[in-house]
Amino acid sequence: VQLQASGGGLVQAGGSLSLSCTASGRTFSAITMGWFCWAPGKEREFVAAIYWNAGGTNYADSVKGRFTISKDKTKNTMYLQTNSLKPEDTAVYYCAADTHGIHYSMSSDKRYDYWGQGTLVTVSS
DSSP states (O other), X not given: OEEEEEOOEEEETTOOEEXXXXXXXXXXXXXXXXXXXXXXXXXXXXXXXXESSSOOEEEOTTTTTTEEEEEEGGGTEEEEXXXXXXXXXXXXXXXXXXXXXXXXXXXXXXXXXXXXXXXEEEEEO
16 A cells, blocks of 8 residues: 655645545555644644545544534545645644554554655745
C-alpha cells in the first residue's frame, strides 16, 4: 500500500486548503484512515479520522467545526477540507491507513500501519 498526500501550500489566516490522500496498491482496503500533523518542536498530533467502510468520523478538538474529513472509495481517496485556518495549523500533514483493525483508538498513531509522505501547510498571519 502506498499513500500519496497532496494539496498543501501557503495560505493566509482565515483561508482554506483541500488536502487529498490517494491510496494505491493491490486491492486497497482499510478499516480506518486518518490525518495527523507534525509541527517543528512538537509531537505528531491527531487531526481527524474516518472509517473506510462505514460511517463515522473523529476530530481533534482543535479542528472541530473548521476541518471536514471525507472519502471517495471509488477513487481510493480521502480528503481533508481545512477552513478558517490559523497560524497554529502550520505543520506537515500526513495521511495514514489502518488495514488490520489494530485495537487502538482512531486518534492514536499506533493504530495506523501505512503512512504517506506528508504535505506542508503553512498559514501566515
